[in-house]
Amino acid sequence: MISVQLIHTTNPYYQLERQLRNQILLRPIGIADHAWEMHDEKAWHFVAIENDTVIGCVVLVPLDEEQTKTQLMQMAVETNQQGKGIGKLLVIQLLSFCKSHKINEVVCHARATAVPFYLNLGFKIYDTPFMEVGMQHYHMRIILKN
Template identity: 75%
Template sequence: MISIQLIDTKSPLYEMERELRNKILLHPIGIPDHAWEMHDEKSWHFVALENDIVIGCVVLVPLNPEQTNTQLMQMAVETKQQGIGIGTLLVNELLSFCKSKGIEKVVCHSRENAVPFYLNLGFEIYDAPFVEVGIKHSHMRINF
């Protein structure tokens, strides 16, 4: 059974989340471990758990002091678990959290191969595509 949990950087699950992000997102493109953690302390962290092991994660970073505008970042799912709905569970939990907290907007930089995933969850593309960390991305957002 897969469950989604909201954690912070003091949780014992945070280290497993960091390892997953490094393994899935950073290592394949040659970026050093922990390169994108500068916002972790102020962010909300959602993890997918199976048998108390983190198999998926996503980070929601507040972009303004009122915490009404946010950015979805660092979405990762264990390679063997991809394509079975874990990412959808994570993002749906994140979006429900946003609605309950009065968050008005979530933006993300979606890798080109993930654009259909976010479109299916209600996000829209805005602005022109761009290259980030050597990979084509699209600006995406969802407003509440």
Template identity: 60%
Template sequence: MITIEQIEMNHPFYGQEQDLRNRILLRPIGLPDHSWEMDDHKAWHFVAVENDNVVGCVILVPLNNGQAQLKQMAVETTYQSKGIGRLLVGALLAFAKEQRLKEIVCHAQDTAIPFYIKNGFEIYDEPFVEVGVPHHHMRIAL
């Protein structure tokens, strides 16, 4: 059974979260391990866990004016398309509402746009390139 947990950086699952992000997000596009952890210290971390193994993760970084940014969403390759991303986003959005945030934004790769639209996000602003990959600005009002 998969559970979603909110963790801190000192939690034993944090190392697994880092490894998952490195393998799924960074290495495939040629970025060095740990190169996108600059917001980890101020972010809320959510992990999907099965049998003490992290199989998915996402962070939520507080911004200004009731806004936060969903970042670094990754799901283990063999677990993709099984609803884990939906569970992570659901937990993140429920937490954001508890925190009385007004809006969640994210930078979505072209391939992820249908996923975010299914989860209530909308595209806004112009497309852009981040780390050499086409992205769109997306948001959801809470």
């Protein structure tokens, strides 16, 4: 059974989350391990766990002092678990957390291949496409009614 947990960097699952992010997101495009951890201490971390193993994760970073605007970052799911709804489960839990914490807006930089995933969850494209880490990305956001 898969469960989604909200963790902090002091939780033992955080180290497994870091490994997953390196393996799925950074190494395939030639970015050094741990290169995208600059916001980890202030962020909320959601992990999907099955049999005591982190099989998916997403990071939510506050963008303002009031913590009403956030950025979804570093979404990763184990390769052999992709396409099974784990990413959707993570984002639904993240959005539920946002609503209960009066967070009004979640933005993300979506890789072109991930745009349909986010559109299906209610995100909208805004602004023009841009290059990030050598790939085309789209500015996306969802406005939440609290």
